[in-house]
Amino acid sequence: MMAQHTGGSGRRFHPLSAPDFLPRGKLELLQLYRLQETVHRAYANVAFYREQMDKLGVRPEDIHSMDDIRRLPMTVKTDLRDNYPFGLFASPMREVVRLHASSGTTGKPTVVAYTREDVEVWTEVMVRSFVSCGLHEGDIIQNAYGYGLFTGGLGAHYGAEALGATVIPISGGNTDRQIMVLQDFGVTAICCTPSYFVHIIERARELGVDIRSLPLRAGVFGAEPWTEAVRKHVEENANIKAYDIYGLSEIIGPGVAIECEQQDGLHLFEDHFYPEIISPETGEPLPDGEEGELVLTTLSKRAMPLLRYRTRDITRIIPEPCPCGRTIRRIRRIGRRSDDMFIIRGVNVYPSQVEAALLEVEGTLPHYQIILTRSKGLDEMEVQVEVTPNFFSDRVSELENLRNAIARAIEHTIGIRAKISLVEPHTIERSMGKAKRVFDKREG
Ligand code: DLL
Numbered sequence: 001m002m003a004q005h006t007g008g009s010g011r012r013f014h015p016l017s018a019p020d021f022l023p024r025g026k027l028e029l030l031q032l033y034r035l036q037e038t039v040h041r042a043y044a045n046v047a048f049y050r051e052q053m054d055k056l057g058v059r060p061e062d063i064h065s066m067d068d069i070r071r072l073p074m075t076v077k078t079d080l081r082d083n084y085p086f087g088l089f090a091s092p093m094r095e096v097v098r099l100h101a102s103s104g105t106t107g108k109p110t111v112v113a114y115t116r117e118d119v120e121v122w123t124e125v126m127v128r129s130f131v132s133c134g135l136h137e138g139d140i141i142q143n144a145y146g147y148g149l150f151t152g153g154l155g156a157h158y159g160a161e162a163l164g165a166t167v168i169p170i171s172g173g174n175t176d177r178q179i180m181v182l183q184d185f186g187v188t189a190i191c192c193t194p195s196y197f198v199h200i201i202e203r204a205r206e207l208g209v210d211i212r213s214l215p216l217r218a219g220v221f222g223a224e225p226w227t228e229a230v231r232k233h234v235e236e237n238a239n240i241k242a243y244d245i246y247g248l249s250e251i252i253g254p255g256v257a258i259e260c261e262q263q264d265g266l267h268l269f270e271d272h273f274y275p276e277i278i279s280p281e282t283g284e285p286l287p288d289g290e291e292g293e294l295v296l297t298t299l300s301k302r303a304m305p306l307l308r309y310r311t312r313d314i315t316r317i318i319p320e321p322c323p324c325g326r327t328i329r330r331i332r333r334i335g336r337r338s339d340d341m342f343i344i345r346g347v348n349v350y351p352s353q354v355e356a357a358l359l360e361v362e363g364t365l366p367h368y369q370i371i372l373t374r375s376k377g378l379d380e381m382e383v384q385v386e387v388t389p390n391f392f393s394d395r396v397s398e399l400e401n402l403r404n405a406i407a408r409a410i411e412h413t414i415g416i417r418a419k420i421s422l423v424e425p426h427t428i429e430r431s432m433g434k435a436k437r438v439f440d441k442r443e444g
Helices: 015-021 024-045 047-056 068-072 077-081 116-132 151-163 173-183 194-207 228-238 352-357 396-414
Strands: 096-101 109-113 140-143 166-168 189-192 218-222 241-248 253-259 266-268 271-280 292-298 307-314 342-344 348-351 364-375 378-387 420-421 438-440
Touching: 015 292, 024 047, 024 292, 068 271, 096 151, 096 266, 109 116, 116 151, 116 253, 140 151, 140 173, 140 307, 151 166, 151 189, 166 189, 173 194, 189 194, 194 228, 218 228, 228 241, 241 266, 241 307, 271 378, 271 420, 342 364, 348 352, 352 364, 352 378, 352 396, 378 396, 396 420
Parallel strands: 140 166, 140 189, 189 218, 218 241, 364 438, 378 420
Antiparallel strands: 096 109, 241 253, 253 266, 271 292, 292 307, 342 348, 364 378
């Protein structure tokens, strides 16, 4: 059946892409088989899931159809933190070949684990992602996602190598060098966050480099929300096709869903990750096509299976088949979340982390606002903080010291240097209900 599926270029798809085109019936059987295995594995090996399932009176043997998934407990981010670091692992440590962790330099990160088989599945979904963007053996891929505990760098790296492409593991940052490599190494595709690529375009212009004239033809952009306006901007200014890739560390990393050549929704690798859409308020499942919070169940993860993980990402399932021929369903691009997390320069930040950092510094009040802006494609973060009345002196040096102490505390907690503005007591508007902390003025 593989021979029927050719890309726009007439090339045969990579053999690993076969599950993208399975007849629905076969796919659904595979999902059920894998769900049953996953539930058995979680129940047998993870005390947290055993307790949750016992509480709900459901046993692994009770899963007879995919609809029975609704009988299973949901998992939320704090469950990962509460079981820090290894409490949700279903494999003994000797089988765990890799750990990653969520961003944030102090505080408890969320830790995720992979067995050798998990790394193979991750590699497979990344190969399928690249194929979906029209990439193939012979492509030269500049991987500017961060390498390290963040899943972007290594996830894309393994996929690019297994595809048969040449991967340049440049990681993030050092924009001038990125541009030199883009020019000199014959790069045909780049992987990074969309905002970083906007910055690369700006900087190239300043340096007098015309990205439009380079062999670069595709960008695989994700790890943060972006819009059609940004797509148009980068496609026009770099003469490339820009594809949206979605993923999250808890589920595997990048490679949960990706656009195809239609660029109209992201195909979700349903044979490995089972999607549900729920109402973020009530937790009730919503029918296909309705917008709500994406909930994912891993179907093949061994080291850290997650049942009904609440991603907090808002989207909807597109039930209609895609003209590309893939049978795995699509989700709409993710534009917002149901919680207050924001993403700045690829780092996930909760306002509560900023608040915790502020409270460490004497002389501040827990009244603050976070203002996000974008300048030349680079995200900037300003924190406006109220100073206690007795501290609000006009001795400039003391205020300067306070500003530095706050900046250091925030950088220590989230790894990002923010601009700090000290304001007089009672200048930040008090809210009657839920305080609005974050003002996101980054357009696009
Ligand atoms: O950002 C994994 C990744 C790396 C995805 C590289 C794509 C490319 P986390 O750091 O755990 O993992 O952050 C996951 O980022 O829940 C979304 O809120 C957001 N996110 C990721 N991709 C997209 C996207 C990686 N394409 C969180 N559009 C997720 C919108 C995205 N939001």
